[in-house]
Amino acid sequence: MRPSNPDDLSQTHDSLIMPRLEDIRNQGKEIHKALKDTFDHIKPDKKSVIWSDYVAYVNTLVIEGITATIIKSMSFLSD
Numbered sequence: 001m002r003p004s005n006p007d008d009l010s011q012t013h014d015s016l017i018m019p020r021l022e023d024i025r026n027q028g029k030e031i032h033k034a035l036k037d038t039f040d041h042i043k044p045d046k047k048s049v050i051w052s053d054y055v056a057y058v059n060t061l062v063i064e065g066i067t068a069t070i071i072k073s074m075s076f077l078s079d
Contacts, residue, residue, distance in 0.1 A: 031058070031062065035055065035058060038054075039051070
């Protein structure tokens with residue numbers, strides 16, 4: 001394996017990472033839109049325990065998904 005120029009490495013890294021970061025941002029926007037649509041449809045009190053629990057549940061699902069993805073990525077890299 002030959003040494004890489006730092007600029008080439010940075011450019012390669014950016015070309016691989018930036019599209020994925022954009023996907024993550026777009027998916028985050030979709031989650032926020034789904035929460036807003038749900039809120040608009042059922043019109044709960046924003047301070048209600050039920051609504052807070054629902055938002056916490058959705059946050060937990062997102063965090064678990066991100067954690068699972070990180071674990072898979074780390075496992076792939078360690079193989």
